[in-house]
Amino acid sequence: MLKALHHAAIICSDYQRSKLFYTDILGLEVLAENYRAARNSWKLDLLLPNGGQVELFSFPEAPARPSYPEAQGLRHLAFVVDSVDDVKAQLEVRGVAVEPVRVDEYTGKRFTFFSDPDGLPLELYEQ
Incomplete structure (x- = not known):
């Protein structure tokens, strides 16, 4: 479907x-x-x-997001990347604050979060 x-x-x-x-x-x-x-x-x-x-x-x-990140609705938007470390470094050089890299306890994949200009949580998820 x-x-x-x-x-x-x-x-x-x-x-x-x-x-x-x-x-x-x-x-x-x-x-x-x-x-x-x-x-x-x-x-x-x-x-x-x-x-x-x-x-x-x-x-x-438009009203602001009611809370971060546990409001009802879309929790975050995740983007697939080849290397979380590489993209994290590229974002940080451009002035974007990125959280420390973590490992998904269920898949073993590496990921991290950062925010867009309005505070929308965005995720980098390693392929």
């Missing part, structure tokens, strides 16, 4: 700041960028190398 995750949608508080974070720091490719005048909202479609996508939205006066 379900085959893959097509996209994850994120609502940001500062569109330009988040756009730079996801494109310049994380390196996602811009597929499309549209301003929706009727909603006073931007929609940015971003591409991951495997075809997955992240949709970045702006909405005027």
Whole structure:
């Protein structure tokens, strides 16, 4: 029935700041960028190398996330990487705070967390 995750949608508080974070720091490719005048909202479609996508939205006066990270709804967004250490180092050089690397107790895989400009928890998960 379900085959893959097509996209994850994120609502940001500062569109330009988040756009730079996801494109310049994380390196996602811009597929499309549209301003929706009727909603006073931007929609940015971003591409991951495997075809997955992240949709970045702006909405005027969107409420902040109620708590970190245990609010109902999406807990975090995880990205597959070849080397957690390499990507962690690349992010830190660009000024992104990244948590210490941990090991998943069930899979034995290495992972770590960092946050986007709005505090959305993002995960690096080693393949």
